[in-house]
Amino acid sequence: MKTTVFPIAFFLLLSLSTLAQMQPFALQDVRLTGGPFKNAQDVDRRYILALNPDKLLAPYLIDAGLPEKAPRYGNWESSGLDGHIGGHYLSALAMMYASTGDAELKKRLDYMVDQLARCQAKNGNGYVGGIPQGKVFWERIHKGDIDGSSFGLNNTWVPLYNIHKLFAGLRDAYEYAGNQQAKQVLVGLGDWFVELIRPLSDEQIQQVLRTEHGGINETFADLYILTNDKKYLETAQRISHRAILEPLLEKQDKLTGLHANTQIPKVIGFEKIATLTGKTDWSEAAMFFWQNVSQTRSVAFGGNSVREHFNPITDFSQLLKSNQGPETCNSFNMLRLSKALFLDKNDVSYLDFYERTLYNHILSSQHPEKGGFVYFTPIRPNHYRVYSQPETSMWCCVGSGLENHTKYGELIYSHSVNDLFVNLFVPSTVDWAAKKIRLVQRTEFPYQNQSELLVETTKPQKFSLHIRYPKWAENLVILVNGKEQAINGKPSSYVAINRKWKSGDTVTVRFTTATHLEQLPDGSNWSAFVHGPIVLAAKTSTADLKGLFADDSRMGHETKGKLYPLTNAYALVGDPATYLSKLKPVDKLRFRLDTLTLQPFYEVHDARYQMYFPTFTEAAFAEQQARLKQQEAEALALEANTVDKVNCGEQQPEVDHQYKGDKSDSGYDDERFWRRTRAYITYQLQNKGLVGKYIEISTLDDVKPEDISFVVNAKPAQLLLNQKKRIQLKADDNEVVTLTIAAKNGVSTPRINQIRILTNN
Structure with missing residues (x-):
């Protein structure tokens, strides 16, 4: 006997006093039939079975x-x-x-x-x-x-x-x-x-x-849906994090400096609890969060965060410099939040973000041939990504990566009680069993700006077929059985075709796309080329792709290859009106930019790449390049002198360095993270080859030696330098360096920002 499995969201919608208009199809009802998403699904299946x-x-x-x-x-x-x-x-x-x-x-x-x-x-x-x-x-x-x-x-x-x-x-x-x-x-x-x-x-x-x-409040809301036992819903509310919820209720942005992916699942829970309790203010808080993150904190491909934390909305410079760009887990959860809000609010703008992120971050985060998932996607020019392997890599982004490519069918289509909605242009089929309707979608989008929809039904029946009019479409043309239809709609909406449909009816959807430059949200002079919903990037080199496929080391998810100076990036110089004219079409979604070839970012693998391009007027180019070159030279010299480092107060670097402590807290001030303690904190650093001779500690407050002690590998450390906010200790002759910092005299330690092992002082 066939078992019918309904999504929890379906039960949720039925449980509300007023049936919401938009309902998802079960994954069982949708099948991918070709294209890059089907390939990604197949590759993921092999990884799962490995x-x-x-x-x-x-x-x-x-x-x-x-x-x-x-x-x-x-x-x-x-x-x-x-x-x-x-x-x-x-x-x-x-x-x-x-x-x-x-x-x-x-x-x-x-x-x-x-x-x-x-x-x-x-x-x-x-x-x-x-x-x-x-x-x-x-x-x-x-x-x-x-x-x-x-x-x-x-x-x-x-x-x-x-x-x-x-x-x-x-x-x-x-x-x-x-x-x-x-x-x-x-x-x-x-x-x-x-x-x-x-x-x-x-x-x-x-x-x-x-x-x-994680989203543990959401799962208790799900338990309530499954059992109708109110204790689970009460628990869901009790384990909702007030420190995040309360500013959102007041429409206050308190996100800068917070660990990004820690927050997103909480907000998914707020939204689900709102649908079950009628707490409209909780839902409005989720909407405010989504608007803030998607519109002011996300880069062109949909990702957000630098070194896993939300950066200031007015300054994306660290994101441009870091080899630890947006984390894939963040986008995994932002898609879940976008889906929940779309189904609740029936607002197509959530789909615009969902589609952009799906194509450009999620699809690009898996190697399309060998398999393997990406943790960080840097936007630093001339850098690259690292891919996981089944036997070596067990990161958080492997867990969400396993899921990402299993559920591409979740929002290609949706339906109301009587109508069918086409949300994404992906080759696929959907079976609407309740209506005995099957819809077949044939398309080569984004390589071709057309999709053909074939209706199959056991008997003629009347319903509305709603076609999404995407935000990025320059125009939209719809034909039914070859006859052009009047378009009553605008971008970021649906165009409804209401008629009595019979089996064999064909709908052809055509649209025009164009390329535009999209600035970083901080308004700085860095822009990405975006064609329709597709972010374009250029392969720049295959040199020094160290650790391209990760080993089993604790920090195998991070790139180890050289950082090339930002001044090496290809720049757009001259009158801004000419920037787009520099692109010369070559083939489907292929463009020449002097010696570079731009292509969809999700196709760029096994290479360094450039996605963001600095833009300058002729007058500004020389002056800004000289200033940037000096800053870069200092930063790269410090990195070259560094054997290992801990960014204190940042989640993953501290975990990577075996942080332990007592009576300790952390924070974010003056755009820098820190940690302090009233007892002790300990980190374990690596001094490979014993090339590091010094331990340098940077603080946000002056260091008073009488109120703090430093121990290296269980021995009192030799203090070489104290410049109030910069301490140098002697590193001992061990490849594993355990540094313990303890408070004395009942006084808290200074706020410690960074610890490095250096080859030279």
Whole structure:
């Protein structure tokens, strides 16, 4: 007997007093039939099947006291974030199965859920997790013993973020693949968590929520939808982070300096809770957040953040300089938020951002032949990206990457009670079983500005077919069975064709696209070429692509190759009116720019590239280049002199350097991150080849030696230099350098900004 699986969003819509107009199709109803998205789906499927379920299950078995069937994976899966990929894997298996019908995926999914149920039964209290020493950790939280920072809770790496992946994976296994056992495990896990936090005050819960926790409030809202038990909805509201919500309710932008991907899932939860409770102010807060991030904090390809944090909206210079550009996880979650708001508000502008980000960030974040997912996408000219490998790489962007390419069918189409909407131009089919209608879309977009839609129906019936009129379309022409239709619509809206449709009716959609220059949101003189919704970039070199495919090192997701000076970037010089005329069409979405060839960014792989171009008038070019060259020379000289460094107060660099501490806090002032302590903080740096001779510590406050101590590898450090906000210590002869900074005399340490191991002082 065939099992019909409905998305949670479908139940949500039905549960509201007024049925919302827009409804998604289940992934089972949509099939990709060709083009770059179908290729990406196929490549992702191979990557999913290359992973070993028993290795992903190992952390859960270890924590439950059951024998492992295979050793756990290394990298992040055995250094504190154990088990988080397993949750993502459940989601990826479920959605890829729904999108393709591949029985092997369903077999693996059922096996994973069954093994997790074994772990849950062994634990005996509803809990199942892979967090190291999980039982001890959760017992401390239950008793109110809480010491949290942005990424460490009781010196455990983002445990709620970790377990949220399992909550979401179990939800998806039930929602998309109909696995009933997954629902049982999910409810048991939810009940355990409700009891875990029952003794905690609201203040203590907010203290816990200082640490990154994913979208755990959203998953408890989902539990309410699945069970109609109000305790889950109450819990969802209780574990919503007020420090983020309250400024958004007041329409205040307090995001600069915050870890970007920590915030986005919380806001998805705010929006879902709003739809269930009628809290319109929470929904307005989500809309304000989306508007802020998508319009003032995102670059041309849809991504946001530098070194994982929101940069000032008035200054994108660090984003241009860094090799750690927008993180793929951010866009994964911004698409989820865009989808939720689109379905709730019926506003096509959410689709404009969704489409831009889907083509230019998500599609580009997977190697189209070899597979492998990208963590950072730099916009620094002449730089490149790193790709994961199945056996070596277990980063957060691998987890979301596994999911990204399984669900391309989620918003190509949508429907209301009686009407069908075409949202994206992607070769595919959709089956609307309730109406016994099938729509076949044939298109080569974006290489061809046309899409053909074929209607198949068992009997003639009347309904409206709504065609999205994209924001980027210069004009729109629609023909039905070869006859041109009157267009009553404008960009960022729908054009409705209402008629009695019969099988074989054909709709042809044609549009005109153009290339334009899009400035960075800060208004600086850097612009990207965008053709229609497609961001263009040029391959510039294949030299020194060090670490192109990641090894299993702790920081394998970062590029290791040389940073080329920004002054080497191709610049657009002269009258701004001539910049676009410099482009010469060569082929479909191929343009010559002197010696460069621009092409869709999602096609650019295995190479350094340039996406953003500085623009100058003739008069400004020489002066600005000279100034930039001096700044770059100083910065590059410092990097060349650096063996290892920690940006204190930034999440990933601190995790990468084994941060530990007590009575410590962090912040962001004067556009610099910092950390201080009233007890101690410790970092572990690498001095490969023993070439580093000095440890340099930069602070935002003056250093008073009588109020602070420095210990290197368990020995008091030799102080070589104290220039108030710049301290130099002697590095000892060890490749692993453990630096401990402790407060003395009951006085907090200065705000510490950066620690470097240098070859020369």
